[in-house]
Amino acid sequence: MAKLTEKIGYGMGDMASSMFWKIFSYYLPIFYSDVFNxxxxxxATLMFVTRVWDTVSDPMMGAISDRTETRWGKYRPYLLWFSLPFAISGVLLFSTPDCGEQGRLVYAYxxxxxxxxxxxxxxxPYASMLGVMTDDSYEKTVFSSxxxxxxxxxxxxxLYSWEPLCKLFIDYQPLFPxxxxxxxxxxxxxxxALMCFLLFIGCFLLTREHIKFERGDNLLNDFRSLIRNFPWWIITGAALCTNLFNTVRGATVAYYFKSLVSH
Structure with a gap:
C-alpha cells in the first residue's frame, strides 16, 4: 500500500505541469500580440511550428527515458534534472528583449x-512514472485521482493568480524594478516558475520507483509495434481532437474577455 505522502508527491508533479500549461494556453498568445508586439x-505561425515539433519530441523523449538507468530509476531523475531548466525556460518565454521586430521574432521561436x-x-517521464510506482491497478487509479x-x-x-500578480508588480513599483x-x-x-520548481522537487523527493523493467527493445521494433497497435491510433486521434479543442479555446478566451466582456 502506497503512502499518502507518495500520492501527494505524485500529484505535485502534475500540479506544476498544469500551472505552466494553463499559462501557456490562455495567456501566451495575447502576451505575444499585446505585450511582446x-x-x-x-x-499563429509560431504556435503551429512549436506544436509540430512537440509531436516529434514527445516520442523521442519516451524512447530516451525508457532506456535510462540510474540509481533513482528510469523516469524519476528527470524531475530533478529538468526542474530548474523548466523554471528558467518559462521565465525566458515571458521576457521581452530590447530589440527590433525580427530580433523579437527569432527570440520568440x-x-x-x-x-x-x-x-x-x-x-x-513524469507521466510514465505511474507504471513503475505500483503494479496494483487499484493503486494506479488512486494515484491518477x-x-x-x-x-x-x-x-x-x-489562472486565478496571474492577473493579480501582474497588477501587484505594477502597483508596487517602489518595491519591484x-x-x-x-x-x-x-x-x-x-x-x-518558482512554485513549479519547488513542486517538481517535492515530487522527486516524495516518490519512488518500486517496479523494475528490463531495458526497452530497439527503436525500430518499438516503431513497428506502435504502427500495428490499432487502439493506440484510436487514443491518438481522440487526444488530437481534445488538444485541438483545448488549444483553440485557450488561445481565444483572453481576446474574448478583453474585446467583448470588458467593454
Whole structure:
C-alpha cells in the first residue's frame, strides 16, 4: 500500500505541469500580440511550428527515458534534472528583449521551442512514472485521482493568480524594478516558475520507483509495434481532437474577455 505522502508527491508533479500549461494556453498568445508586439500572423505561425515539433519530441523523449538507468530509476531523475531548466525556460518565454521586430521574432521561436522541449523532457517521464510506482491497478487509479486533483488545483491557482500578480508588480513599483507591462508579466512568471520548481522537487523527493523493467527493445521494433497497435491510433486521434479543442479555446478566451466582456 502506497503512502499518502507518495500520492501527494505524485500529484505535485502534475500540479506544476498544469500551472505552466494553463499559462501557456490562455495567456501566451495575447502576451505575444499585446505585450511582446508580434503580429497575429507571426504568433499563429509560431504556435503551429512549436506544436509540430512537440509531436516529434514527445516520442523521442519516451524512447530516451525508457532506456535510462540510474540509481533513482528510469523516469524519476528527470524531475530533478529538468526542474530548474523548466523554471528558467518559462521565465525566458515571458521576457521581452530590447530589440527590433525580427530580433523579437527569432527570440520568440528559440524560447518557445526551448520551453516545449524542456516541458516534454520533464512531463513525458513524469507521466510514465505511474507504471513503475505500483503494479496494483487499484493503486494506479488512486494515484491518477491524486494527479487529477492536483492538476486541476494547479490550473485554478495559475489562472486565478496571474492577473493579480501582474497588477501587484505594477502597483508596487517602489518595491519591484518594473518599468513596463512586459516587466510585470515577467515578474508574474518568475513567481509561477518558482512554485513549479519547488513542486517538481517535492515530487522527486516524495516518490519512488518500486517496479523494475528490463531495458526497452530497439527503436525500430518499438516503431513497428506502435504502427500495428490499432487502439493506440484510436487514443491518438481522440487526444488530437481534445488538444485541438483545448488549444483553440485557450488561445481565444483572453481576446474574448478583453474585446467583448470588458467593454
Amino acid at each position: 508580434l503580429s497575429l500572423t507571426h504568433t 528559440i524560447t518557445y521551442i526551448l520551453m516545449m522541449t524542456v516541458y516534454t523532457g520533464i512531463n513525458v 491524486y494527479r487529477m486533483f492536483f492538476a486541476y488545483g494547479g490550473s485554478f491557482i495559475a 518594473v518599468n513596463s507591462l512586459s516587466d510585470a508579466w515577467q515578474g508574474a512568471m518568475i513567481v509561477i
